[in-house]
Amino acid sequence: MTEKRKPSGFLLKQRAFLKLYLITMTEKKRLYGFKILDELREEFRPYGYRPNHSELYKALHDLIKDGILKQIKRKKEGAEFQEVVYYQFVDYEKAKQYKRQLKAELDRSKAIIEKAIRDNFA
Amino acid sequence: MTEKRKPSGFLLKQRAFLKLYLITMTEKKRLYGFKILDELREEFRPYGYRPNHSELYKALHDLIKDGILKQIKRKKEGAEFQEVVYYQFVDYEKAKQYKRQLKAELDRSKAIIEKAIRDNFA
């Protein structure tokens, strides 16, 4: 019981991919969940990738549990008066470390895919 | 009920990846499941990817259900007398069509990963 199973090491998971973007987006500008989702969907539309809202919030909550981000509830910027949830770093070193880790994962995944293209479509 | 859910369109799945390799390996030489698994593990060891046996067999069975491959039980080549399961094409056109489809998936996945590298590690 509670044997943790080990992944086979195929491509990186969507969750991790989203967490990476969330960190980078938090570095760049103040955004809240729904807006981030919008941007990502827009950006990845040409790639046929459309993340769903739940997965994004789970990624966000993961980062909080990881001790990397924290929430800040604020009135939405602009004319409206709705509260939304912004994020900022709790531990930026940890964030950078996570990014480094993800860089390795991305490189690894890329290498696997390129190998597959070579092997199967030489 | 039986609402089929649609994937978000993130990276290609391991199952499809293995099916692609199985087709290509069947084109190249006569092999049986366990041997294929061995080869793949060997090839992907440097990439940290180690497929497990069940997933490989499921991929094989999928290709049979798809009408692309069929099984041929034979004595193992060499000095031994154990029966193993070799594969050959039932419908090679279909196989090539599947490969074309997977090529598109690989290209798409590669593009997503490259974009992520650009966006997060500029």
Added chain:
DNA sequence: AGATGAACATGATGTTCATCA
């Protein structure tokens, strides 16, 4: 031990429901 396969268990992800402004 090598080989194939199914059953089972868990992890990853998608859909739906609830709530609030």
Added chain:
DNA sequence: TGATGAACATCATGTTCATCT
């Protein structure tokens, strides 16, 4: 309607068990 979140459902994948040589 936009926004957040949890509950729920299902799919993808990994581990174990059964069987045979």
